[in-house]
Amino acid sequence: MPRVAHTDPEGERMKKIYGSAAEALDGLLFDGMFIAAGGFGLCGIPELLLDAIKDAGTKDLTFASNNAGVDEFGIGILLQTKQVKKMISSYVGENAEFMRQYLSGELELEFNPQGTLAERMRAGGAGIPGFYTKTGVGTVIAEGKEHKDFNGQTYILEEGIFADLAIVKAWKADTTGNLIFRKTARNFNVPAATCGKICVAEVEEIVPAGTLDPDAIHLPGIYVHRIIEGAHEKRIEQRTTRKKESA
C-alpha cells in the first residue's frame, strides 16, 4: 500500500519519499491518461519515471512534453513499446521511430509553439483555463482558435493544460518536496510539475528539510506529492567542445 503523501490523516509530517520509481507511480497510472513531463531535449528529463512507466505497460498515453526523446532514451522508449497515443510538443526531431509512427498514422501529434506549451502548463497549474497570446497569429497554429484584439493587436486563445500526472526531474529535494534544479535542466520541469493533479519528482539527492536555503527553492513542495532519489544517466545529445589552445 503506497503512502498517500499529501493527505496524512494523522497530521504528522508529510511523507512523500518513495523507495523506487515503480512504488512512486503505484496507483497513479491508467490507460488513456494525460501526463505532463519536464525536460528539454534529453536535459532534465524524468528518465527513471519514464523507465517505470515503460515497465508498467500503461497504454494510450498522451504526453505534453517539449520533445519526444531519442529512439532509445527519454519518451522514445515508450514509443518503441507503442505506449504513446498522442504527443503535444514543440519539436520532435532526432527520433526515427517517432517519425515512422507519425507518418503511418499510429501516433497523433499536436504541435504547440514552445512558449505556448510552457504557458499552457503554467496556466493550468495556476488555475487559469485559457489565455491570449500573439504567438502563432496568422499561422496554422491559429486555425480554429478564438481571435481577439487588445489595444489594436490580434491575439489567439490558448488553453491551460490540466494533466492527470506530472513527472519531473530535479537536482535536489528536501524531505517535504521543495525542489532545486541545476542550470538549464530546470526548463519545462517547473511548469510541468504544477499542471498535474499529482506530481512525482525524481531527484539526484534528497536532503533533510531545513538544509536547503528557503530563499533558493525553485519549486515549493506544495506542488510535489511524491519523490524518489536515484542515479541518473543524464545523456548528452550534442557534445560540443572547444580546444584548450583556442581559448
Added chain:
Amino acid sequence: MPWDRNQMAARAAQELQDGWYVNLGIGIPTLVANYIPEGVEVTLQSENGMLGMGPFPFEGEEDADLINAGKQTITELPHTAYFDSAQSFAMIRGGKIAMAILGAMEVAENGDLANWMIPGKLVKGMGGAMDLVAGVGRVVVVMDHTNKHGESKVLKACTLPLTGKSVVDRIISNLGVLDVVEGGLKIVELADGVTEEELRAATEATIVD
C-alpha cells in the same frame, strides 16, 4: 563574391547594440556570437532557460545539465541567470528581448516569415520560433537569397506555412541587406562585389526606393 556563412554572421553581428539582450537561432545565427564587435556587450538568451550564454566547454568539461536551445553543450558566464521555460518565454513574449536573429526558408515583402515546415517533408516542429518572432523587439533573418535551384527565397508572398505574419524587420542574405518597409523591401547594403542588378534579379519581392 556573395557573402559566405561567416561573412553573413559577421554582418549580422553589426546589428547588435551595447546592452542588448538577444536570442540567436540555430545555424548561421549561432555564428553571430563569434563576431560581436569590440566594446559591444550583449547578453545572449537561450530559450531553454538561460541568459548569459557562454562558449562551448573545453573537452572533458561538458555538463549534461548545461545546454543551449540546439541541445549543444555550452558554458555559463559570470552574469548568467537560469530560469524555467515559462519564465523564458514570458521574457520573449513580453518584449524584453531586444532582437532575435533567425534563419529563414522564405521571407515575403510584407515581413512574413516561413522557417519551420515544408509540407510533405519531415516536420520537426517550430520549437520557439513562433514565440520569438511574435514577441521580440526586432527580427533579423539571415539566409541565402536563393535556393539551390537559383530560385528566389525573398518573395512577394511566402508559399510555405508561416512562422509569423509581418514579423521580419531586416533581411541579411548572401547578396546584401534589405529592410522591410511600406510597400516592399528597401536595399540597405550590397555584399562586396554584388551589383544592385544581381540582387534585384535574385529577388522576387517588390523593391522600393
